[in-house]
Amino acid sequence: MEKLTKISAIAAPMLRINIDTDQIIPARFLVRVTNDGLGEGLFAGQRYGRDGKPNPDFILNRAPYDRAEILLADRNFGCGSSREAAPMALRQRGFRAVIAPSFGGIFFNNCFRNGVVPVELPIEAVRQIAAEVEATQGQGKVGVDLEGEAVTTPSGAVFKFRSPPLLREMLLAGADEVDLTLRRGEQIGDFRGKDSAKRPWAYRPGLAN
Template sequence: MESFVRVSGIAAPIMRINIDTDQIIPAKYLVRTSEAGISQGLFAGWRLRTDGSVNPDFILNREPYTRARIILADRNFGCGSSREAAPKALREWGIRAVIAPSFGGIFFNNCFRNGLLPVELPIEQVRLIAEQIEASGGNGAVTVDLELQRVEAPDGDAFSFRSPPLLRQMLLEGIDEIELTLSRQDVIARFRETDRTRRPWSYKPGL
């Protein structure tokens, strides 16, 4: 799994409420034999016109936001289905973090497992960051630091956030649940030794 510690770069404000997973990656782009290239469908309903040409009005099609590494959004980002392709498409596009007041629960968890960091900040703070970005013409850098659990806005304002401790550890180290379990084999072995003395009947002889 891909790790995440800190990212700094251009942030694209897409300040809409209830951006669901079908808007992030429409269903027709899920019919494929490989995950490679899945970002072609990212925000396709907004990013592309009905004839397939690029919509110049959509923010990710405009400079400097074509190089965005962070997205800002309003409440309930990633709601809807459990479509894991949504964080996968964002990550393949080059997005490393999404900052919003709240997220769809399944999308939030899927982000950590796909190298993407979901950051929850109050809407007032998200709007302030968006205003500073727009005032800079999009060139003001935003920094997201998972180690410090802090977001720094273009003008230097800093905001703290919290991530679930276990998911934070997994993303910082770039490990999944299996690797995390394997890294705790000593703890598991000690538990088994103690538990065997209390419940010997639950263990096969020699195991």
């Protein structure tokens, strides 16, 4: 798993509510047998015209936001479909963080497993960051420090945030989550020994006695 500790980067303000994962990457890009090439589908419905040419008005097609590694959004970012292609597409297009007041829960979990940190900050903070970014024509860098759980605005103001400790540690270390779980083999075995006596039907679909 890819790790992430600290970045300082260009941030693109897209302060809209309910940006769903169908917008982040339309479903037609998911019909594939490889995870490669998903970055091309990022925000495809808005990034390209119907003729397939880049839409010059879309923020990620404009300098300097075409080099953004941080996305600023309003509440409920990543709601809807569970498609992991959403954070994969963000990452493949260069993003390392999304800052928003709240996130769809499945998307939130998926981010950590794809080298992208979802940062929850109140809307007032997100608006301030966006205003500072726009005041510098996008040149002012925004800092995201996952270890210190802090966001730094272009003017140096600092906003602290909270993230789930287990997911944070995993992203900081780039740890293999399955390995961590498999190390608990004995504990898992003990649980199943007791649980399968209590709920045998749960362990044997269609159990008949």
